[in-house]
Amino acid sequence: MDGYVLAQARSQCFYPRFERKPESPESTHYCPGCGHGILHKLIARVLDEFGVQDRTVFVSPVGCSVFAYYYFDLGHVQAAHGRASAVATAIKRTRPDSVVLCYQGDGDLAAIGTAEILHAANRGEPFTVFFVNNAIYGMTGGQAAPTTPLAAVSTTTPYGRSALNDGYPLKMAELLASLEAPVYVERVALGNGKQITAAWRAIRTAIDVQRRGLGFSFIEVLSPCPTVWKLTPVEAQKRVRDELTKVFPLGVKCDRRRQTVPRSQPPAALPADQVEVLLRGAEAEGEWPHPLACQPVDVRLKIAGFGGQGIQLLGEVIAQAGMYAGLHVSWLPSYGPEMRSGTSNASVRLSTNEVDSPVVSRPTHLIALNEPSLRKFLASVEPGGMVFYNNESFPTDCVRSDLELVAVPFTQQADRLGDPRVANMVALGAWLERVPCLPDGALELALKAHVKSESLIALNREAIQQGRLLCAQRRYRT
Ligand SMILES: Cc1ncc(C[n+]2csc(CCOP(=O)(O)OP(=O)(O)O)c2C)c(N)n1
Ligand code: SF4
Structure with a gap:
């Protein structure tokens, strides 16, 4: 693929063998040239660097990345379609020390899960969301997503997406950045080596926001889907660069790190020392x-x-x-x-x-x-x-x-x-x-x-x- 070399040892955050297909334990189920595989590597690399593998929980969606738990050696919850950010909310609230990564496609996050992500962002839930925008429903074979560009043909827009009939492509990064609570929102792309390096930096920043207890962070990733787009991996990357970035401009959409103070841990129902004393007392009696x-x-x-x-x-x-x-x-x-x-x-x-x-x-x-x-x-x-x-x-x-x-x-x-x-x-x-x-x-x-x-x-x-x-x-x- 164009200019993309991630020369490094295999991440500790990946299992040594991928049991999804035991006959080929080195390969994932993703199609050649799919953005999910690239993004997995970038995320794993950042987790390695921050040394947070043991306290990271990955919430995967319904979509092509539904099987992420076969690859990442992390805590996992597989959420119902569209509900990943609601599930992530619960995990982060019960385990505030954990690093919660919510990973969702555009059908999952921007269609059936619009309410969940909007409210999680508006509440400023302190976890990190990776929004994989490949402008289509990959897993189910190419229905239009809310992010499908105007005029693009899909199985549900056979004559091309029309604004009058299907609405305009939803710009999730801009939408969420317009809220008051999110701390960091950026859109990146996987269209060539330079873009991939920028994506890695954004992922690093977003997870760091969570590590520092600052609040909600969101990275939208324009991602190639060669199979459903019916393009070669190289052509698919070109489409990301030339076409998708025009509809979805790259860049930081909001960065409130400077003006945000780290959140304090939520108070326990009763202070821990009181609990200790009472239980010890009960034992002593x-x-x-x-x-x-x-x-x-x-x-x-x-x-x-x-x-x-x-x-x-x-x-x-x-x-x-x-x-x-x-x-x-x-x-x-x-x-x-x-x-x-x-x-x-x-x-x-x-x-x-x-x-x-x-x-x-x-x-x-x-x-x-x-x-x-x-x-x-x-x-x-x-x-x-x-x-x-x-x-x-x-x-x-x-x-x-x-x-x-x-x-x-x-x-x-x-x-x-x-x-x-x-x-x-x-x-x-x-x-x-x-x-x-x-x-x-x-x-x-x-x-x-x-x-x-x-x-x-x-x-x-x-x-x-x-x-x-x-x-x-x-x-x-x-
Ligand atoms: C409640 C429910 N509705 C519909 C589906 C069918 N379905 C499975 S994946 C999917 C969309 C996946 O597209 P996207 O989120 O863009 O992820 P991708 O596969 O492109 O990575 C849909 C509609 C489902 N599994 N559950
Ligand atoms: S269908 Fe598209 S999104 Fe799904 S694995 Fe294949 S290339 Fe990736």
Whole structure:
């Protein structure tokens, strides 16, 4: 290819063998002359230089680069079509120390994913986006992209793109640079050696912006797609140089590095030293590990009822307490569109091992706060599991002999305490009485993280205690 020599040893950021096609472990699935391969090398080279391989997470899109995880030896998440910048947002927010690289094609980013990228940029999410603009949908065989030039023929614009019918080519770099939050936006090209060297510099700058905690950086890369363009690799590079750069002018579109101060890390829900002290205190008092919880923890809990019963709060409190106790946790809410009275359920996992999926389809424990939820989820409970039901007893036609069934009127007890809203905490107490997998210190911290007023915290504590007592007294087994 024209003037392009990247004379260097293989990057450490690439796997020694590419298992995508085991019969040819040296080659990628990209077509000869494709810009994706060149860009991969440039990114890998910068990561090598910055020494950030171990903390880099690569978010790949749906498009020709969907298989990037076969090549880069980095953390990986493969996002649904168009959603890479939303996924990158979540990763960066949960792991602010990581270097998050979001890699998207023009169909992915500028068509189905327009909303995600626009809002991520507008929020100034502090990750780096590589936008591969090859002016076409490569993977699906040549449909027009939002970036297809006017008059260009594609399978969906057989007579050439017309502004009246199809709109104008979207200039994403300029669009995002017009927002206030992005720190660095540049458009580069892979049309010859000189352009490729400039692209490498831009990539370096963009990743450095992230490394320094400055904010959002975005590099648009005009990239050859010889196969769909039906050109040779050399002709495709020429088209990038002569044609695409006229539609999409190269250069820095915004550079706010000087006026931007590094972001501070987001505050933890509770300061880490407080968490330490409380958990150590719990240990010292001999309450952790609880004698019943000496075995490895693997709880798959489903909490179900109607909106307004505090189902999601309960799920969050349990998951957060588990987190403070050093367990692996997940909390997955599911509810209807109504604020109140619709169905609501939460899936919570607590485990001494890593959680593979937040979905709980076979719960080990079910807390059912109303009868429809009991009827809906009873059959799904794992044999040998436990069910906690908000009533004096179970409906006679809704029982199972292979489960432990515990009926406690949570709401009635909450009413006695003067606030029906704490029925969820009564349920928590009942559950903890039988499943003592959380130390009191961790629970207390989680309560404080979610309930703001002291008087409400005290009421919640009392409700938990009442739930424990009631459960200790009433135990039913079919
Ligand atoms: C929800 C959804 N809609 C459509 C598709 C089909 N699809 C796969 S890749 C793609 C476009 C890819 O083009 P681009 O993002 O430009 O990447 P390239 O392949 O050119 O690198 C589409 C529409 C899909 N996989 N998922
Ligand atoms: S179709 Fe185009 S974008 Fe996809 S791998 Fe081939 S050259 Fe690259």
